[in-house]
Amino acid sequence: MSQTASVWVVLVVALLAANLPFLNERLFGAIPLRTQPKxxxxxxxxxxxxxxxxxxxxxxxxxxxxxxAPQGWEFYAVTGALFIVLAFPGFTWRYLMKHRH
Structure with missing residues (x-):
């Protein structure tokens, strides 16, 4: 796999992983919980x-x-902030939009 394709795969994985907690009621999308909703x-x-x-x-x-490559705290601060930004669509769908029940 080329380096460019690897970057895109990581970005897609991060986008899916960031939104997974907000799009379902199971733990990590697989384990059912007793308390509904999460x-x-x-x-x-x-x-x-x-x-x-x-x-x-x-x-x-x-x-x-x-x-x-060695990473310092700056790398983790930036990638953590990016991950939170990637989670915004799922958070918006879960908490800021009205759902009919």
Missing amino acids: SLAIRLAELVVLYFVAGGVGLLFERRAGQI
């Missing part, structure tokens, strides 16, 4: 875990392409 705290915890999962996918691609 609380915001559970959704935010999922968001943090999925941030690291998406980062792991990026790390795998980077390792496959060659040497891994």
Whole structure:
């Protein structure tokens, strides 16, 4: 896979992972919960875990392409902010739009 394709795959994985907690009522999209609907705290915890999962996918691609570049706190601050921005459509759909029940 080319480096450009790897970047796009990581961005798509991050977009899907960022919106997954807000688009379903299961833990990580697979494990049913007793409490319905999920609380915001559970959704935010999922968001943090999925941030690291998406980062792991990026790390795998980077390792496959060659040497891994060292990252400081700035890298994690920027990618965390980007991940939160990518989660905005799911958050908007879940909490800011009116749903008919």
